[in-house]
Amino acid sequence: MDQQFLMGMNMREMGDISNPQLQAIMEQLGVDCPQLVGLGVDMALQYLYDATPPPPVSRRAPLASAAVSAPTGDDIDCLSRLPDGILKNVVSRLPAKDAARTAALASRWRGIWRSAPLAVVDAHILPDGFAAVRMAPGGDDPSSMLVVAAASRVLAAHPGPFRCVQLTCTHMASHRDEAARWLKLLADKGVQELAFINRPWPLDLPLPTEFFGCAASLTRLHLGVWRFPSTAGLPRSARFPHLKELVLSLIIVGDRDLQFLVDRSPVLEILTIISSQIDVRLRLISRTLRCVQLGMSALADVNVVDAPRLERLLLWMTMNHDKGSRIKIGHAPNLRMLGHWQLADHELEIGNTVIKVGTKVSPSTIVPSVKILALEVQSEVRNDVKMVPCFLKCFPNVEILHVYSQNADHTTSKLNLKFWQEAGHIECVQSHVKKFVFEEFRGNRSELSLLKFIAEKAQILEKMVVMVVSECFSSVDDVNAKLKPLTSAKWASENCKLSVFMSPVSERGSPTWHFRIGSDFSWSDPFDLMAADAEHRGNAVLHYFSSTL
Incomplete structure (x- = not known):
């Protein structure tokens, strides 16, 4: 719970040492406030870099290993006889350093690399023997200065376009002029996919306004550890006409500016926000959005007003410490996947009805399209558990149900099987749930009551998976x-x-x-990572069919 509390805070809250819960965690961990802020930033950075899409090129297969060399003697240079289009395609798939080296192969190749759409990854263009550093606080260390020099040479030498540019290893605060110049070059020469991440400290470094010049060509964008500039002075015609994926990590972005990014991206399909430095308020009106991920951030309000193509609304380690987060689902007829919903921190509004204990189910209070639902439940907190049947009744067609049993700081009266039997008809459980996954089973009575209720009521259940917390049991027999x-x-x-x-x-x-799996539509169930991993490892305690019991 400590980890979840920390990551649900924004960075400003983590600096408020008067917060009693924060003080308690600091005392428990034996760290002072700067150390705690550093701990939170390190955790956020791990996920930030992990969310960066892998570049389309790899230096693990450098040009030298491809056995491509200039012809000698009677050798016939068949490769150079290929049409320019094919040669450009080959070169564009090489790391930038190797792409430039192709000019030495033969005269036929000298202009190819300059006319091929290039992929520039700063970690790939360092001299041999130097390793790019991402997570260090920054400063003019040798690797950072070498990255700046190498990136500047490549971006200036190539006329563009750039199919992918990832600049993630530079302490931008020490190289502000270079950062602005890079963005100006990328805007002039056209960049399609851009990851522009500041090596941390300070966390509120202003993003150069030259960034907006890249808007016309971007198809994928990941910004990390910046203060986003104000959009108030931009012309009404300003937009991101080709942007399909947007990732914002450790960003300070105002409500109006965040709304600008969404509203001015007419083909945006994926929006991911990781560790926002201020509370997130989001109003979604989009004809193209398919996936929205909000993680490790404090949420204020999320209002899905009109999102006809939205399939996934994914939440992870989000909360609001003042009054709870309200998430409203309006017009989202294709919403298939929802979670991880934290019953203690997220308030659900469907249409114009806030779902509470005792809310009567009606056509206006259900979301029939949802097929996969993930809940976080404090199984020994009465108010949490009492919301579960009310919540499930709002999603009558759920086929895969995930429940993560959260370890509560305090327990209230425990609810037994009788509570579930008196909860009334729950349509999804009795008629639609085919798979039920229960994570973090500790063996308490409330958890067992829910499992038994599902077993005795789910008529078409095909698979139940229970993940056991090993620390809570002395043996397999236990x-x-x-x-x-x-x-x-x-x-x-x-x-x-x-x-x-x-x-x-x-x-x-x-x-x-x-996060990358969450927005990968080839993954049919991104909530199933742990259970799938356990099954792959084969670390089963029990394994049988209910018909044999």
């Missing part, structure tokens, strides 16, 4: 003993397969998440 009431229950689905796994990692404060 796990079996705790689960005996579940295994002896009368299951509604005779062919349901039950799998019980030891969690492959120690007890966690939040579910496992991967």
Whole structure:
């Protein structure tokens, strides 16, 4: 819970040492405030870099290993006889340093690299023997200065366009003029995919306004560790006409400016916000958005007004410490995936109805399109658990249900099986759920009651997966003993397969998440990372079919 509390705070809140809960965590960890802020930034940076798409080129296969050389003697240079279009395609798939070296192969190649769309990754263009540093606080260390010099040479020498540019290893505060010059060059020469990340400290370094010159050509953008400039003075015609994916990490961006980015990106499909330095307020009106991810940030309000193509609304380690976050779902007829929903911190509004305990289900309070739902539940907190059946009734067609059992700081009265039996008809559980995944099982009565309820009510359930917190059990026999009431229950689905796994990692404060997978539409269920990993490893405790019980 400490980790979740820290990452749910923005960086300004982490600097408020008068916060009692923050003081308690500092005392528990034995660190002072600067150390704690550094800890939070380090965690955010790990996810920031992980969310950066892999570049389209790799220096693991340099030109030298390709056995391409200039012809000698009677050798016939067949490669150079290929049409210019094919040669440009070949060169554009090489790291920038190797692309430039092709000019030495033969006279036929000398102009090819300059006319090929180039991929520039600053970590690839350092001299041999130097390693690019990303997470160091910054300053004029040798690697940072070499990165600046190398990047400046390549960006100036090549006429463009640039298919991909990743500048992630420079302490921009020490090289502000160069950063502005790079953005001006990229704007003039055309850049399609750009990752522009400041090596941290300061966290509020202003992003050069030259950035807006790149808007016309960008298709994918990742900005990290900047203060986003004001958009108030931009002309009404300013827009990002080709931008399909936008990632903002450790950014300070005002509500109006964030709205500008969304509203002025007419083909935007993916929006990801990681560790926003201020609370996020987002109003979504988009004909093209398919995936919205909000992680490690404090949310104020998210209002899905009109998003007809939105398929995924993904939340991870988000909260609001003042009054809770309100997330309103309006017109989103294709929303298939929702979570991780934190019942203690997120308030759901559907249409114009705020969902509370006792809210009656009606056509105006349901989202029938959702097929995959992930909840975080404090199983020993009464108010949390009482919201679960109310929440589930709003999503009658859920087929895959994930529940992450959150370890609460305090417990209230525990709810037994009778509570679930009196909850009334829950359509998705009884008629639609085919797979149920329960993470962080600690063996308490409230957790077992929910598992037993699902087993006895889910008529078409095909698979139940239980992830066990190993620290809470002395042995496999102890796990079996705790689960005996579940295994002896009368299951509604005779062919349901039950799998019980030891969690492959120690007890966690939040579910496992991967931002790139979350926005990868080839992954049918990004909430299933931990269970899929455990099943792949084969660390099963129990493994049988309910029909044999």
